[in-house]
């Protein structure tokens with residue numbers, strides 16, 4: 001498995017990182033429906049065995065559950081993976097989720113994450129969302145202090161724009177940005193890729209398969225039959241008029257990938273990794289067979305011809321949807 005250095009850190013990340021949002025399981029506001037914990041642990045161990053060397057999680061995924069499962073899976077491993085987690089989304093006794101970036105809250109979040117993950121130090125600690133915007137400096141100063149105290153190795157952010165990165169970068173070095181990036185969500189190309197490259201900030205891109213839509217296993221029927229608490233039901237990409245255009249795109253991409261002996265999921269991820277500014281793609285999986293398929297994307301370098309062929313298909317989708 002190829003690795004790339006994360007910004008100015010000494011972390012060499014496998015270009016495929018394992019995302020564990022869905023592994024948080026059912027029964028909370030942003031769940032992906034029910035999930036079998038044994039299957040989750042098997043998925044994590046399979047990913048590590050196949051060469052993934054890092055895992056992305058967050059306290060909010062399953063309200064602590066994803067971190068606990070990651071902690072259980074890696075406990076006792078001789079060589080622990082690099083673990084990235086986050087802060088800034090908290091919940092109350094009624095399981096209501098809210099944003100908080102206050103110092104005391106982050107200090108208590110980090111202790112809870114260390115406990116659930118069963119580690120002494122968190123390799124990469126990220127502000128999950130820059131909300132409330134006015135508190136990002138307070139949060140970053142707190143995280144810088146937690147780095148000094150040895151609780152965190154490196155500090156990163158997620159879902160920040162350039163202006164927000166500029167506001168915090170003099171307080172403490174930014175190791176990484178975690179933005180969304182897929183064939184269907186390319187906003188990061190406007191400014192952030194260049195800014196991060198110029199400032200030596202690593203980029204770990206989330207939802208490279210657009211929450212599974214580009215993995216090639218969706219149909220209209222499957223979308224209709226998603227569990228009631230699968231948050232993908234609320235996404236416009238899984239609803240008409242976008243859904244038909246997206247499913248058509250997937251069929252076009254599938255034909256293209258198959259001609260090259262690949263799958264559409266691998267094409268979606270390799271496409272994200274074509275950009276040198278991207279350190280790694282965070283690829284979600286909830287079953288071992290899923291990561292067994294997607295991991296091969298890490299070895300596939302798209303040629304200029306392949307990239308141009310994808311562009312043609314993406315333009316066709318834009319025309320269908322009348323996007324300028």
Ligand SMILES: NC(=O)c1ccc[n+]([C@@H]2O[C@H](COP(=O)([O-])OP(=O)(O)OC[C@H]3O[C@@H](n4cnc5c(N)ncnc54)[C@H](OP(=O)(O)O)[C@@H]3O)[C@@H](O)[C@H]2O)c1
Pocket residue numbers: 018019020021022032056057128158159178205206207208209210211212213215216217265282283284285286289290291293294
């Ligand atoms: N910082 C943030 O705000 C933020 C936001 C989103 C994500 N993330 C991180 O990024 C990670 C990855 O993003 P993501 O989970 O949203 O999306 P993704 O990687 O685009 O899609 C993952 C989902 O696709 C399906 N899938 C995966 N491999 C497959 C295969 N081989 N065949 C068929 N289906 C397959 C699985 O769901 P089904 O089997 O249920 O279809 C899986 O959960 C998350 O887990 C999380 O760690 C962070």
